[in-house]
Amino acid sequence: MDISIIIGFIAAFLTTFSFLPQAIKTISTKNTDGISLSMYILFVMGVSFWILYGIFISDLAILSANIVTLLLSSPILYLKIRSVSKRA
Amino acid sequence: MDISIIIGFIAAFLTTFSFLPQAIKTISTKNTDGISLSMYILFVMGVSFWILYGIFISDLAILSANIVTLLLSSPILYLKIRSVSKRA
Numbered sequence: 344m345d346i347s348i349i350i351g352f353i354a355a356f357l358t359t360f361s362f363l364p365q366a367i368k369t370i371s372t373k374n375t376d377g378i379s380l381s382m383y384i385l386f387v388m389g390v391s392f393w394i395l396y397g398i399f400i401s402d403l404a405i406l407s408a409n410i411v412t413l414l415l416s417s418p419i420l421y422l423k424i425r426s427v428s429k430r431a
Numbered sequence: 432m433d434i435s436i437i438i439g440f441i442a443a444f445l446t447t448f449s450f451l452p453q454a455i456k457t458i459s460t461k462n463t464d465g466i467s468l469s470m471y472i473l474f475v476m477g478v479s480f481w482i483l484y485g486i487f488i489s490d491l492a493i494l495s496a497n498i499v500t501l502l503l504s505s506p507i508l509y510l511k512i513r514s515v516s517k518r519a
Contacts, residue, residue, distance in 0.1 A: 347487035354484050357477025365470035377465040382453035389445025396442050399435035 355408045362415035375423040383420040390416060447496045450503035463511040471508040478504060 369375060390413045397406030457463060478501045485494030 347484060350480055350487060351484045354477050354480035357473050357480060359477075361470045361473035361477055363470075364473070365467040368467040368470075369465065372465070374465040377457065377460070377462040379453040379456040382449045382451075382456075385445050385449035385452070389442050389447075389449055392438055392442035392445060396435060396439045399438060 355404065359408045359412050359415075362412055362419070366415045366418055369419045369422050373422060373426070375419070375426045378419065378423050380420075380423050380427055383416060383423055387413065387416055387420050443492065443496045447500050447503075450500055450507070454503045454506050457507045457510050461510060461514070463507070463514045466507065466511050468508075468511050468515055471504060471511055475501065475504055475508050 369378070390409050393405060393409040394413065397403070397409060457466070478497050481493060481497040482501065485491070485497060
């Protein structure tokens, strides 16, 4: 297997699953203080575009990695919106 | 221009620059409470692998987007490590 494919797989795995500890921390502590709402709005929009892109070019790796990222980052966005709207 | 290229560009732009508001918020408030240290360790590692991948396959888009993401996410990681080590 070509070394670049292995590097690409490691990169995708790390950036995708890096959101798992953040999702666990946010869901368990409900603490979204230091988290930027605009970051997660932009990020979730961006990941949705990556999913659309994966569909358009029929790339299962891009599609699956970004579906996982969406599943992990959406609860963080939801909890941040909820905490901001509570304070409003 | 093919629609998928436009979608891919928007996706890359959004997920790359989504870290800008988080970097600004963290640098200005120094508040990293709700932020997960392990997320940013994994994420910065992952982005570094994307840069390596971009070099290997000579893809300027992947290389440039991930260099920007690295520049934006590294200060967040640094400030989180600093705040954790202060408390230790």
